[in-house]
Amino acid sequence: MTESASARDDKTPRTARGERTRRALLRAAADEFGEKGFHEGSISGITRRAGCALGSFYTYFASKDDIFRALVADMSGQVRDHVALRLPDARDGIDAERIGLLSFLEFAREHKEIYRIIDEAEFVDHAAYRAHYETTASRMAARLRKAAERGELSDDVDEVHAWAIMGMNVFLGLRYGVWDDSRDPQEVAAIANALVANGIARKA
Template sequence: MMAQGSTAAQGPASPGKTPRTARGRETLRRLLDAAAAEFGESGFHDASISGITRRAGTALGSFYTYFDSKDAIFMALVRDMSSRVASASRAAIREGSTGLTLEREAFTGFLAFVREHKEVYRIIDEAEFANPASYRTHYEAIAALITARLEAGAAQGLLRPGDAEVRAWALMGMNVFLGLRYGVWDGERPIEDIAAVAGDMLGNGLAVGPR
């Protein structure tokens, strides 16, 4: 389950190259979308700047207007993907939702996003080797957001008090692998069914009878 809020610490373009016009922002968006397709299909090492610009329908010069290198657009793409995943989760949360209901709704948003953007898994996984700092930042930022949510739920009396950070990483791990199994590998099972099973496990645990 990816979290509410943005995980992007900076804008998507290279430092000093942020677009200042609507047309520039549109071009930047096309480049990022093209990069997602290029890196998602070819992987970091086989992907190329020319492949990205060809997919985006832009000139090579437009690429360097916003990015310094292939490494730079890959780092930007990891930040962008983190932000978009967070936005998808946030959009699925209904007004007034709290506690386990909020977590279930955020998960449904995440899984729906994964089914539409399966390339996110390859991109984030390759970041571990292509840019370890962005890989770690991606997960640490998400864990921090989930931790804050769990702490808020405990403060409201909706969740049992406990080590929210450890719980957040455990919850994130569960969601990541559910996304892999039911988002990337198989997208047929209804999202609500998967969310219900995960939610039941969170709410009731695995033990039989009273704790």
């Protein structure tokens, strides 16, 4: 084990109460960075929002950079888990993509700060930004490949399809989740899913 991994491990909560405090700090950090951005956001702003002492912050995080990195990983994982919970309802590989988008649109409406935080990672912590999208795309590519093996998708599914569908979802989430929530997410997901299933070329 490297020294830095060991130092990091020391910060992992050992009790349920510790885990609750760490989660309260991450939630407060999402509000603080979501509202003020990384540069204007502060550790004291985070502890004030979380209602905990500065000492508690340093029990779980080494610095502002450290909690930001943890927050990006946490939001990335939250999206993954939120979508994964709903996927067992899917009828097939195409329907899984509809449910994936629908649950992401709902998540984006509930957590409008997610774009600001993930997008700011491009500048604050580029490795975390890239890891978020590469991990998400790999997960989608694996899902598509399995559905193709089950005979539900065309055999030539490719990594390009995963990046294409992820990009669709990100921009539909921005447009119909964060910027304007007047349109029914079910309808948005159905229209995008029909594109994924059969495209938009006029059929003879």
